[in-house]
Amino acid sequence: MLSSLFRILALVRKELQAMMKDPRGRAVLFIPPALQCLVFGYVATFDLNHVPYAVLDRDRSGASSELLAAFDGSGVFRRVENLAGAADVARAIDERRALVVIEIDQDFERKLMAAEPADIQVIADARNSNTAGVAMNYVAEVVNAFNSQWRGSHGEPAPPIQVSTRAWYNANLETRWSIVPSLIGTLTIAEILLLTAMSIAREKEQGTFDQLLVTPFRPAEIMAGKAIPSLLVGLSQSTVILLVAQLWFRIPFAGSFATLYLGITLFLLAAAGTGLLISAVVTTMQQALLATFLTVMPFTLLSGLLTPVSSMPDALQKFSLVNPLRYMIDIAQRVYLEGAGPDSLSADLWPLAITAGATLSIGALAFRNRIA
Amino acid sequence: MTPESDRRTAGAARIWALVKKEGRQILRDPSSIAVGMILPVLLILLFGYGLSLDVKDVPVAIVLEDTSPDATELASAFQLSPSFQARLITSMRQAESLLLARKVDAIIRIPADFSRQTRIGGAAVQILVPGTDANRARIIEGYAQGGVAQWTARRLAAGEAMAVGPVTVEDRLWFNEANESRYFLVPGLIVLIMTLIGALLTALVVAREWERGTLEALFVTPVRPDEILLSKIIPYFGLGVVGLTLCLLSARFLFDVPFRGSLWIVTGASLLYLIVALGLGLLISSAVKAQFVAGLITVLVAFLPALMLSGFIFDLRSLPTAVRLLTYLFPARYYVALLQTALMAGDIWPDILPNAAMLAACAIVLLGLTRASTKKQLA
Numbered sequence: 001m002l003s004s005l006f007r008i009l010a011l012v013r014k015e016l017q018a019m020m021k022d023p024r025g026r027a028v029l030f031i032p033p034a035l036q037c038l039v040f041g042y043v044a045t046f047d048l049n050h051v052p053y054a055v056l057d058r059d060r061s062g063a064s065s066e067l068l069a070a071f072d073g074s075g076v077f078r079r080v081e082n083l084a085g086a087a088d089v090a091r092a093i094d095e096r097r098a099l100v101v102i103e104i105d106q107d108f109e110r111k112l113m114a115a116e117p118a119d120i121q122v123i124a125d126a127r128n129s130n131t132a133g134v135a136m137n138y139v140a141e142v143v144n145a146f147n148s149q150w151r152g153s154h155g156e157p158a159p160p161i162q163v164s165t166r167a168w169y170n171a172n173l174e175t176r177w178s179i180v181p182s183l184i185g186t187l188t189i190a191e192i193l194l195l196t197a198m199s200i201a202r203e204k205e206q207g208t209f210d211q212l213l214v215t216p217f218r219p220a221e222i223m224a225g226k227a228i229p230s231l232l233v234g235l236s237q238s239t240v241i242l243l244v245a246q247l248w249f250r251i252p253f254a255g256s257f258a259t260l261y262l263g264i265t266l267f268l269l270a271a272a273g274t275g276l277l278i279s280a281v282v283t284t285m286q287q288a289l290l291a292t293f294l295t296v297m298p299f300t301l302l303s304g305l306l307t308p309v310s311s312m313p314d315a316l317q318k319f320s321l322v323n324p325l326r327y328m329i330d331i332a333q334r335v336y337l338e339g340a341g342p343d344s345l346s347a348d349l350w351p352l353a354i355t356a357g358a359t360l361s362i363g364a365l366a367f368r369n370r371i372a
Numbered sequence: 373m374t375p376e377s378d379r380r381t382a383g384a385a386r387i388w389a390l391v392k393k394e395g396r397q398i399l400r401d402p403s404s405i406a407v408g409m410i411l412p413v414l415l416i417l418l419f420g421y422g423l424s425l426d427v428k429d430v431p432v433a434i435v436l437e438d439t440s441p442d443a444t445e446l447a448s449a450f451q452l453s454p455s456f457q458a459r460l461i462t463s464m465r466q467a468e469s470l471l472l473a474r475k476v477d478a479i480i481r482i483p484a485d486f487s488r489q490t491r492i493g494g495a496a497v498q499i500l501v502p503g504t505d506a507n508r509a510r511i512i513e514g515y516a517q518g519g520v521a522q523w524t525a526r527r528l529a530a531g532e533a534m535a536v537g538p539v540t541v542e543d544r545l546w547f548n549e550a551n552e553s554r555y556f557l558v559p560g561l562i563v564l565i566m567t568l569i570g571a572l573l574t575a576l577v578v579a580r581e582w583e584r585g586t587l588e589a590l591f592v593t594p595v596r597p598d599e600i601l602l603s604k605i606i607p608y609f610g611l612g613v614v615g616l617t618l619c620l621l622s623a624r625f626l627f628d629v630p631f632r633g634s635l636w637i638v639t640g641a642s643l644l645y646l647i648v649a650l651g652l653g654l655l656i657s658s659a660v661k662a663q664f665v666a667g668l669i670t671v672l673v674a675f676l677p678a679l680m681l682s683g684f685i686f687d688l689r690s691l692p693t694a695v696r697l698l699t700y701l702f703p704a705r706y707y708v709a710l711l712q713t714a715l716m717a718g719d720i721w722p723d724i725l726p727n728a729a730m731l732a733a734c735a736i737v738l739l740g741l742t743r744a745s746t747k748k749q750l751a
Contacts, residue, residue: 028668036676039695043680046507048690067539093546094720096709099689117540126548127712128556130425131687136543137514143541150539163497163517168471170503173513178506190671198664286576289667290406293572298418306685307423307553308508310430310477316422333504347474 007217011225012232015199019229033187033237037180037244040187044179051135054081054098056089061109067120070146071102076138093125100124100135115156169254169337177252180245181336182305184264185328188237189271190296194289196230196275201288204279219367223360227272234268235261254339262342263331266352270324273359280366299325327352386595390603397577398607404573408611412565412618419561420627425553427511429457433467433476436460440487446497449523450480455515471502478512547632547716558627559711560684562619563704564675566642569612570649571656571674572667578604578657579666597746601739605650612646623715633714637724641710644731648703649674651738658745678704683712703734 020026053071057064071077080098083089092098103121111118122139126132150156167173203209212222242260245251278295282288302309302316303325309317320326327348334340334348342349398404434447451458459476461467467479481498489495499516501509548555581587590600620638623629631638652674657666680686682704688696699705706727713723 022662022665028665028672032668032672036672039698040680042692042695043686045686045690046510048687050689052689094717095722112539119540119542122541122543124543124545126545126556127716128683128685128687129545129548129553130556130685132545132548133514134510134687136545137510139543140517140541143539147539162494163499163520165499165501165513165517167501167503167506167509167513170506170509173501173503173506173510175506175510178504191668194668202664285663286401286580289576289663290572293568294406294411294414297415301419302422304505307425308427308505308511310508311424311427312422316418337504338502344472 004218004221008221008224008228011217011221012228015225015229016232018199019195019233029191029233030237030240033191034240034244036187037183037241038248040183041176041180041244041249044183045175046130046134047175048131048134048138049076051077051100051138052080052098053077053100053102054083054089054092055079056083056086056101056103058106059104059108063109063112064104067104067143067146068102070142074138074142077142089123093123096125098125099131100139102139112150176249177337178333179305180249180251181332182303182329183245184238184241184332185267185325186300186303186305187241188234188268189299189325189328190292191237192230192234192268192271193275193278193292193296195233196226196272197278197282197288197292198285199226199229200276200279201282201285204282205284213367219364222367223276223364226276227269227360227363230272230275231265231268234271235264238264238268251336253336255335256339256341259340259342259345260332260335263328263335263345263349263352266349266356267324267328267331269356270352270359273356273363274324276363277359277366280363299323302326304329321351322355324352324355383596383599387599387602387606390595390599391606394577394603394607395610398611404577404611408569408573408615409618411568412615413622415565416558416561416619416622417626420554420558420622423553423557423561425507425511425557427455427508427515430455430478430512430515431457431459431476432478432480432512432516433461433470434458435464435467435479435481436462437464437484438482438486442487442490443482446482446486446520446523449526450516450519453515453519456519471500477501477508478516480516554627555629555716556712557685558623558629559715560682560708562616562623562642562711563645563682563684563707564678565615565619566612566645566707567649567674567678567704569615570608570646571653572670573611574604574608574650574653575657575666575670576663577608578654579661579663582657582661583663598743601654601743601746604654605647608650609646612650613643616642616646629715631715632718633724634719637714637719638711641707641714641724641728641731644728644735645703645707645710647735648707648731648738651735651742652703655738655742655745658742673702674704677702681705682708684708703731706730706734 019029055068057068068079072079077100081092083092083101089101089103092101101123103123105119108118108120120143122136124132124135170177200209203212217225246253274295275292278291279288282291298319302312302320303323304320309320309326312320331345331348334345398408432450434450436443436447447458447460450456461470464479464481467476467481470476471479479500481500483496483498486495486497497520499513501512503509578587624631653670656669656673660666660669678684681699681702684704688699688705691699709727710724710731713720
């Protein structure tokens with residue numbers, strides 16, 4: 001038992017030395033996660049803080065300029081152009097100078113004063129329909145605020161229904177708060193899969209894997225010797241990302257680090273196990289790299305990071321049941337924002353534990369079969 | 373035959389021989405074929421159907437505290453909506469525990485005085501969402517507000533006297549009237565796939581030749597550095613064209629992406645980007661000369677920027693200035709803009725020309741740098 005432990009430790013040491021030997025490889029392991037977390041923390045948000053807009057104001061009245069002042073004062077909308085005619089609208093949108101064009105009709109003020117509904121036309125560039133949708137929501141917010149102010153100052157009754165929304169855990173619905181914690185899993189999974197798959201593929205390509213098999217190491221020990229270094233690298237990468245999230249972005253952390261690290265450890269074991277499975281089916285480093293890519297792409301894009309899992313077709317939702325990243329993202333977001341403990345996360349933790357157990361043992365079996 | 377033309381035919385013969393060798397290698401290695409042909413089809417099917425920001429069947433709890441016809445009518449509007457899978461709950465406490473257990477994703481609360489308040493104005497409908505996944509929460513919130521607005525509009529149309537907002541917004545989404553997120557996600561996927569074929573595959577192939585020493589063996593032959601480069605570019609360009617054709621065909625016929633601009637612009641922009649991606653892959657591999665590091669660097673400087681910094685999903689206008697300037701360094705940004713315009717908007721030259729010019733500049737710089745770093749000397 002003890003000697004087995006020593007053998008594993010020796011293998012782990014050898015793996016870590018092989019990994020850290022190349023200074024470029026060393027840099028590639030730790031600097032990118034920190035940089036990516038910084039850059040993506042800023043990029044990965046669906047909130048807009050700069051909406052360039054153009055105006056076609058046919059009314060040029062006190063009321064229309066009051067409405068436009070509400071847009072200009074919103075802090076989000078920046079007026080880039082006052083358009084002269086309908087022909088300019090297409091130009092402003094087509095050439096991407098404005099994301100939104102607001103058209104105000106000639107009788108805008110007259111209708112408002114007569115307490116008739118006054119329409120404004122809002123045109124958005126929906127080449128990215130998600131951005132357009134968000135911008136439209138902002139337009140509605142500004143107009144709603146204008147409406148209630150107008151009603152108040154002109155003695156008109158309140159609208160029949162007011163919708164008030166409240167969001168738990170993230171009152172302003174800041175997407176950054178959701179996305180930065182999910183980067184812990186997203187940024188580590190590719191490197192962990194790659195490290196594990198490549199370290200075995202390299203030994204296969206160079207012929208040292210067969211040498212390893214004739215040593216007294218048992219298959220399970222070889223497996224542990226390959227999985228543990230990946231786990232260690234993954235834990236340190238996650239810590240780097242966690243530090244950026246805490247110290248730079250200052251995302252509120254409601255939960256406990258113990259729960260988060262429990263989740264991370266299970267996730268990394270599942271990822272390392274998947275890497276071992278890949279390495280069992282490939283023979284060269286190039287194949288390992290491509291196979292890793294073919295695995296990581298679906299894992300990342302279908303993880304719920306960019307688009308909600310529940311918007312996917314049923315078949316793909318079923319596929320995402322074996323996707324460790326999906327669970328990790330849920331764990332990170334819920335520990336961070338909800339302060340969820342291990343009990344309420346059991347629906348995420350168990351699948352990770354099962355994936356880790358299954359992939360690691362199949363990986364070890366695959367090693368044994370090579371001896372036979 | 374002049375000696376000049378003689379030399380030229382010899383050069384062409386050398387390139388042809390190398391291209392043939394490279395082509396055979398591609399055909400023999402199943403993983404290259406996988407990246408060139410299976411990957412594009414797989415990705416575009418998987419993500420074209422899988423990635424969607426459109427919400428449907430959101431499980432919501434409707435807390436109906438008012439039993440008046442008005443309130444039940446609003447509740448049934450939610451129940452009939454394809455966006456929601458609504459269940460009626462009578463107490464807020466029960467709904468909150470459903471939300472905590474993630475049995476529902478939102479609570480819509482219709483308060484006890486709803487019916488009375490609608491007459492005099494100011495009835496409050498409450499929407500409660502968990503902000504853990506803020507993006508999804510915001511989408512759900514928008515749909516719920518839309519549901520209420522539709523109900524109000526129907527009541528108005530039925531001739532009911534109701535106070536409406538003094539200013540109403542009539543919105544139009546140009547280029548994507550149906551608000552299909554697939555229309556902008558599919559062009560983005562094409563960018564990702566072209567990046568993978570162009571950069572990742574070439575980076576690995578050339579790095580492998582360095583690792584195995586076969587490139588050094590090539591140096592002792594009469595072949596010139598230019599000819600080596602061309603012989604690497606031509607076969608993978610061919611593979612990329614196959615991938616591109618598959619992508620465009622499925623965008624057009626599977627996902628009904630509109631193709632409002634001319635096919636020539638789409639093709640021209642894609643081929644230009646393919647050259648840029650190939651140049652990037654070649655440059656990386658000749659700079660690091662090791663498969664593992666080349667692979668990682670390709671992911672970092674080609675794939676991830678194409679995903680995150682290209683405007684594929686995230687809006688680039690809202691970035692802090694420093695990060696926005698950074699996005700200009702990555703060619704994917706220009707290709708995304710070109711594809712979005714050419715596929716969804718049309719031949720808008722003031723938008724197409726600058727982006728195409730930037731792509732061409734990237735191609736020249738990358739190929740120039742690659743040419744400079746491929747010398748017949750040992751590392």
